[in-house]
Amino acid sequence: MTRLSKEEIRQRLKEVQSLPTLPPIVGRLNEMVADEDVTAVKLGKVIEKDQVLTSKLLKMVNSSFFGFPQRIGTVSNALVLLGFNVIKTLIVTSSIFEVMQASDVGLFEHSLGCATAAGILARRAGIKNPEEVSTAGLIHDLGKIVVRAELPEIYQQIIDQAQKEARSMRQEEKEILGLGHGEIGAMVARQWNLPERLVIPVEYHHRPDRSPDFKEVSACVHFADILIRAVGFGYGGDPWVPPLDHQAWGLIKFSRSEMKEILEELDEKLLELQDFTLNLKPQDEAQP
Amino acid sequence: MQRIPIKLAAAGMKLAKEAATPEGQVLCGAGTELTEDLILRLSKQGVLVLTVEGHPVRLPGEKPLSQRLKELAARFEPVGDDPVLKALKNLIAEYWIVQEKGEEYLRELKGRAGK
Numbered sequence: 368m369t370r371l372s373k374e375e376i377r378q379r380l381k382e383v384q385s386l387p388t389l390p391p392i393v394g395r396l397n398e399m400v401a402d403e404d405v406t407a408v409k410l411g412k413v414i415e416k417d418q419v420l421t422s423k424l425l426k427m428v429n430s431s432f433f434g435f436p437q438r439i440g441t442v443s444n445a446l447v448l449l450g451f452n453v454i455k456t457l458i459v460t461s462s463i464f465e466v467m468q469a470s471d472v473g474l475f476e477h478s479l480g481c482a483t484a485a486g487i488l489a490r491r492a493g494i495k496n497p498e499e500v501s502t503a504g505l506i507h508d509l510g511k512i513v514v515r516a517e518l519p520e521i522y523q524q525i526i527d528q529a530q531k532e533a534r535s536m537r538q539e540e541k542e543i544l545g546l547g548h549g550e551i552g553a554m555v556a557r558q559w560n561l562p563e564r565l566v567i568p569v570e571y572h573h574r575p576d577r578s579p580d581f582k583e584v585s586a587c588v589h590f591a592d593i594l595i596r597a598v599g600f601g602y603g604g605d606p607w608v609p610p611l612d613h614q615a616w617g618l619i620k621f622s623r624s625e626m627k628e629i630l631e632e633l634d635e636k637l638l639e640l641q642d643f644t645l646n647l648k649p650q651d652e653a654q655p
Numbered sequence: 656m657q658r659i660p661i662k663l664a665a666a667g668m669k670l671a672k673e674a675a676t677p678e679g680q681v682l683c684g685a686g687t688e689l690t691e692d693l694i695l696r697l698s699k700q701g702v703l704v705l706t707v708e709g710h711p712v713r714l715p716g717e718k719p720l721s722q723r724l725k726e727l728a729a730r731f732e733p734v735g736d737d738p739v740l741k742a743l744k745n746l747i748a749e750y751w752i753v754q755e756k757g758e759e760y761l762r763e764l765k766g767r768a769g770k
Contacts, residue, residue: 638658
């Protein structure tokens with residue numbers, strides 16, 4: 368069995384060649400945000416110079432997992448409503464999701480579904496900036512995408528082994544790689560300078576009790592992952608519902624009647640999401 | 656309650672939710688019974704999907720309820736002993752049964768199981 372040391376894996380992932388490079392605009396935006404005088408309008412204008420990116424971004428922000436009742440028509444409007452953390456993460460991960468959509472529709476749908484569920488849970492739990500929680504849900508399995516792109520033969524080994532042993536992908540990742548997709552995703556997300564409020568839930572979505580900060584956000588992403596697997600929307604690499612962390616559940620805990628309402632809301636949004644994923648087909652991409 | 660593309664809508668179906676355009680413009684309220692004329696008018700106004708009562712259409716790739724329930728149970732197998740997750744599984748199953756067969760059917764089912 369191939370066994371890479373944590374260091375070797377870190378190295379491979381640091382040199383990650385197989386994923387699309389970050390759009391150059393990210394560096395420029397980071398510089399701009401450091402300037403206190405920058406406004407959403409100024410940032411929006413810079414992003415809107417890239418029409419393809421703008422179109423992708425507006426499709427994402429108008430998708431049902433953010434759940435704004437009215438259409439968001441401009442990037443500066445999106446920045447005001449969703450905040451820079453969300454927009455930056457969507458820009459950074461846009462090319463990765465494109466790759467994933469083409470290579471692994473199941474995982475793509477699982478990610479969108481988890482984002483949807485995380486947003487619903489966060490709103491009900493009264494968490495500030497629920498859109499950030501949705502975005503953390505969207506990228507929670509980033510580690511799987513990275514391993515698949517960078518170490519495809521090992522990824523296949525993990526999938527095959529998980530199927531053969533009827534165990535979760537995470538158990539096999541620990542066995543084969545020595546670390547789980549949460550840690551891998553967080554490592555890469557930190558390399559991309561994504562905010563900790565989003566990185567920590569990615570890292571601890573299977574062990575939210577260990578989350579050093581943003582515990583409620585981690586708890587929402589953890590339970591959103593469980594919920595979306597439970598209803599069978601998308602495919603996260605194995606069919607199992609992951610174990611529940613009761614400490615995390617204690618932080619957000621919903622009653623039976625609340626859970627019923629959550630299921631109804633989720634069902635409605637997943638139907639809208641199906642329309643959205645159909646609309647994301649490549650031929651429907653932005654006009655140059 | 657089922658969400659269907661408007662091209663699969665037929666006269667006699669009843670709207671479970673209001674019919675609206677993708678831009679959110681509401682054209683027709685919940686409870687309205689569809690007619691051929693109404694479907695045509697809604698379609699011309701740009702409505703793409705409708706939410707109708709019951710489960711009148713089997714969509715391509717859609718699995719029958721019995722299979723969905725079987726797969727639901729299988730997904731929960733490794734965590735079956737957890738009381739919270741067990742409750743979640745039962746809640747999802749009940750929700751699907753009500754969606755497709757109605758409250759009455761679930762009550763009967765529970766009554767039979769209780770005997």
